[in-house]
Amino acid sequence: MGLETSCDETAVAIVEAPPGDGPLGTILANVIYSQLSEHRRFGGVVPEIAARAHLERIDGLIEEALRASGLGLGDLDGIAATGGPGLIGGVMVGVMTAKALAFAHDKPFLAINHLEGHALSVRLTERVDFPYLLLLASGGHCQLLTVHGPGDFTCLGTTIDDAVGECFDKTAKLLGLGFPGGPAIERLAQSGDAQRFALPRPMRRKPGCDFSFSGLKTAVRQTVEKLDARDKQAIADLCASFQRTVGDVLADRCSNALAMAPLPTLVVAGGVAANLYLRQRLEAVAAKYGARLMAPPQKLCTDNGAMIAWAGVEHLRLGRSDSLDFKPRPRWPLDPTPAGLRV
Numbered sequence: 001m002g003l004e005t006s007c008d009e010t011a012v013a014i015v016e017a018p019p020g021d022g023p024l025g026t027i028l029a030n031v032i033y034s035q036l037s038e039h040r041r042f043g044g045v046v047p048e049i050a051a052r053a054h055l056e057r058i059d060g061l062i063e064e065a066l067r068a069s070g071l072g073l074g075d076l077d078g079i080a081a082t083g084g085p086g087l088i089g090g091v092m093v094g095v096m097t098a099k100a101l102a103f104a105h106d107k108p109f110l111a112i113n114h115l116e117g118h119a120l121s122v123r124l125t126e127r128v129d130f131p132y133l134l135l136l137a138s139g140g141h142c143q144l145l146t147v148h149g150p151g152d153f154t155c156l157g158t159t160i161d162d163a164v165g166e167c168f169d170k171t172a173k174l175l176g177l178g179f180p181g182g183p184a185i186e187r188l189a190q191s192g193d194a195q196r197f198a199l200p201r202p203m204r205r206k207p208g209c210d211f212s213f214s215g216l217k218t219a220v221r222q223t224v225e226k227l228d229a230r231d232k233q234a235i236a237d238l239c240a241s242f243q244r245t246v247g248d249v250l251a252d253r254c255s256n257a258l259a260m261a262p263l264p265t266l267v268v269a270g271g272v273a274a275n276l277y278l279r280q281r282l283e284a285v286a287a288k289y290g291a292r293l294m295a296p297p298q299k300l301c302t303d304n305g306a307m308i309a310w311a312g313v314e315h316l317r318l319g320r321s322d323s324l325d326f327k328p329r330p331r332w333p334l335d336p337t338p339a340g341l342r343v
């Protein structure tokens, strides 16, 4: 069972592992309560409201997941929870709940790095073997990594300022499209002219795999200031131009990564990986290097419990579990070497 409570989704899932150590699990239950409506009027996630909502919902969701799977707590092989990084109040709710259940039912407890949940999630549904190259693109992170195995990552590059999902969210906010911004921008971009606005593409053609999005964010703000808010076509054109620009940047950075670490599979994961236009762009880059692009199904790209349960499976199969003394970690880099610590 996996519990996810690091941001604004309270999520619980139960997955069944395949025999051996390969990919392709079975999702027996996957329930989620999105707190969006509780945060909307504040224009972003309020940590205190999030923590309280996780506390109110988590027990009911666990019962619902057990009911859906037809299992009892005694049937589980382990209980995993996001142990960080994330909003600490929420992470504490998930960790304390998982520890209590693990203790009461004498099951292993696993503290999962939320980023590792995203990083390994593709293996839950797709035939992907280690090692692979990973673009992790979410609301809080933007990194390129080599995934050697569970708990074993090399960071090739990271954002030096904003995360890519954050850039989608800020752009959407400027355009009055609400939160989260990614899905709204993708939808409007479909009827927009991607060539209309020329926006900067930070880091493009520079060596290495680092990202930067703050210059793009500023350029979007300056463009929006000159727009007539009633001009719906102009807004759609800006969404399309913005999305294309992000696509150019991600394609350029992934191209460098594939040159640095030529692996047969490029995986994109994290909330931004739900974007079908960006997936197409990355597919084209991968193909240029003789690699294939793989991604989790769209609904498993954004935060969910199944990715935490699956990461739990991957660790449990290696004989790993965590002590009930585990302390939630607001920061937790996937690659603890100096290159990874820049995150």
Ligand code: KG4
Binding pocket: 007, 137, 138, 139, 140, 141, 164, 165, 166, 168, 169, 180, 181, 182, 183, 186, 270, 271, 272, 273, 274, 275, 276, 301, 302, 303
């Ligand atoms: O992985 P996630 O659910 O939460 C974090 O761990 O951050 O990612 C959420 C982010 C938000 O910034 C959201 O705007 C973005 O993913 N996102 C998208 C799309 N769907 C969600 N960005 C671009 N296009 C989408 N379709």
Ligand code: ZN
Binding pocket: 114, 118, 138, 139, 270, 271, 302, 303
């Ligand atoms: Zn996430």
